[in-house]
Amino acid sequence: MSIAQAPAGERWPFPIPFGWFVMCWGHELTAASLRPHRAFGRDLVLWRDASGSVHVNDAYCPHLGAHIAAGGRVDGCELVCPFHEWQFDADGRNTRIPYSERTNGKARLRAYPVIERNGLVMAWYHPHDAEPMWDIPVVDEFVPGGEFSDPFHRQFEIAAPWQEMAENGVDSAHFRYVHGTAEVPRLDSYDTDGPRSHMRSTQFFATPRGTTEGRIDSDGYGAGFSVVRFSGIVETVLLGCATPIERDRCEMRFTFAVRRFDDDRVTSTVGQAFVDEVSRQLLEDKPIWEHKRFVERPALADTDGPFLQFRQWASQFYA
Secondary structure, X not given: OOHHXXXXXXXXXXXXXXXXXXXXXXXXXXXXXXXEEEEOOEEEEEEEOOOOOEEEEEOEOOOOOOEOOOOOEEEOOEEEXXXXXXXXXXXXXXXXXXXXXXXXXXXXXXXXXXXXXXXXXXXXXXXXXXXXXOOOOOOHXXXXXXXXXXXXXXXXXXXXXXXXXXHHHHOOHHHHHOOOOOOOOEEEEEEEEOOEEEEEEEXXXXXXXXXXXXXXXXXXXXXXXEEEEEEOOOOEEEEEEEEEEEOOEEEEEEEEEXXXXXXXXXXXXXXXXXXXXXXXXXXXXXXXXXXXXXXXXXXXXXXXXXHHHHHHHHHHHOO
């Protein structure tokens, strides 16, 4: 379904986008464990095998439909269904039926391409099962033992589609009127390159000593992953990851790291304060996102951001 083909009367015309999306943080899955998950309008099972590799499969057993994460288990490097103990490997192939000498070659669990990177477990989704079309970079600030702190985590559920939230990135004016920034930020540049986008902006932060000039620079990699760098007050890197649960609902996960100070307590205190501030701003946006509607032909001011350029870039992620 394209945007132009959206049913009349719907507030949001967007189907679920394709791309790399976060399933969980790596620390949430221990070895030989599994958990249920909802994403892409589908029920999934996330699991880590005994060797430490992470996998994502559809949740329902092709035998008689049991939800594998509801009572199933990991046996070595395979999933075991709780209903009749049919076993499946990471590619979703049936490898054992305990009461038969034969396996069932037609019994398959859909398997999703998975990477574990930057502390995130990410799965590739495409409605037609197309192979991954781009990669997710290693973000140096999240390599353990470096100049940046251990990560801070935040998680939100938002009753709005990805595109409505992502459009904020080019909407400089709302920072002044929703979040109360000292001035309207200046969008210095916005460029796209295939599935990647690059936004560079000058921000004006209110501090006890007056207004301080800083920066927010963002790089997006498809619909589900962006790297946002803040500078001027506290040098911070944010991995902003929106995963579609349904067409009109997303899970947003924030992973922050701040440049270390000489004192670990100062790093923790300052980092926590900055994380809380960014999270507060997201919660200010949330009721607007959840109650607005998509305006296909917006009546823009001459100083509004590059909304149409962003929308053209975003349109490539709908199959």
